[in-house]
Amino acid sequence: MKKLLIATHNEGKAFEFKALFEDYGITIETLNDYPEIPEIEETGKTFKENAALKAEAIANLTNQMVISDDSGLSVDALDGAPGVYSARYAGEPKSDANNNAKLIAELAKTGTTNRTAKFHCTIAVAVPDEATRFYEGEIAGVITKKAIGTAGFGYDPYFYVPSIGKTTAQMTMSEKNLISHRGNAIKQLALDLPNLIALVSK
Numbered sequence: 409m410k411k412l413l414i415a416t417h418n419e420g421k422a423f424e425f426k427a428l429f430e431d432y433g434i435t436i437e438t439l440n441d442y443p444e445i446p447e448i449e450e451t452g453k454t455f456k457e458n459a460a461l462k463a464e465a466i467a468n469l470t471n472q473m474v475i476s477d478d479s480g481l482s483v484d485a486l487d488g489a490p491g492v493y494s495a496r497y498a499g500e501p502k503s504d505a506n507n508n509a510k511l512i513a514e515l516a517k518t519g520t521t522n523r524t525a526k527f528h529c530t531i532a533v534a535v536p537d538e539a540t541r542f543y544e545g546e547i548a549g550v551i552t553k554k555a556i557g558t559a560g561f562g563y564d565p566y567f568y569v570p571s572i573g574k575t576t577a578q579m580t581m582s583e584k585n586l587i588s589h590r591g592n593a594i595k596q597l598a599l600d601l602p603n604l605i606a607l608v609s610k
């Protein structure tokens with residue numbers, strides 16, 4: 409297994425996957441390398457449902473093992489929002505800047521001092537005619553009032569990790585990958601790598 413297709417258009421995720429899989433000698437392709445593949449609608453109500461939708465559709469279209477990532481931010485004071493709508497919280501077309509502005513406005517509206525949140529990531533691995541496998545990861549944090557840091561993507565400038573003393577946008581990619589929801593999900597996947605390699609070489 410030298411090349412793996414990640415069913416994503418998100419360059420921020422793709423960068424993190426590339427760095428994480430490099431350590432295993434695996435090269436990553438994304439949907440940006442396959443412009444002919446149509447957009448898969450994320451109609452699921454959970455990260456797991458959406459991750460399955462994306463991985464299974466693309467595995468069936470390309471007849472190969474495909475990995476997907478469905479992830480997002482859940483804010484306690486907003487009853488778990490933006491959750492599965494994280495990428496399109498402020499509507500289409502997707503915009504990190506508009507999503508962050510809405511997040512800060514919605515939190516301010518509640519008048520609460522509780523700014524705890526978590527990032528969640530579900531990775532799905534689909535192979536045609538096989539049961540899809542899932543790997544999950546989370547990281548806890550606190551939403552800042554102002555943007556801090558310029559690295560990463562999405563909500564990173566507003567996601568402060570108390571145990572590290574930085575937002576995820578102040579971390580290098582390897583620092584973030586060591587502790588992040590995506591890094592933690594990939595650690596679970598890595599534990600299962602022998603089974604995945606057996607699946608793909610069937």
Ligand SMILES: O=c1[nH]c(=O)c2ncn([C@@H]3O[C@H](COP(=O)(O)OP(=O)(O)OP(=O)(O)O)[C@@H](O)[C@H]3O)c2[nH]1
Nearest residue numbers: 416417418477478479480481494495561562563564
């Ligand atoms: O600051 C962040 N740091 C992260 O590490 C992170 N991981 C996820 N997110 C947010 O959650 C959405 C995923 O939604 P999502 O899983 O549907 O992905 P997406 O639509 O961006 O791409 P695709 O993989 O579906 O093509 C993203 O767009 C972001 O807003 C993150 N924000």
Ligand SMILES: [Mg+2]
Nearest residue numbers: 418450478495
């Ligand atoms: Mg998406």
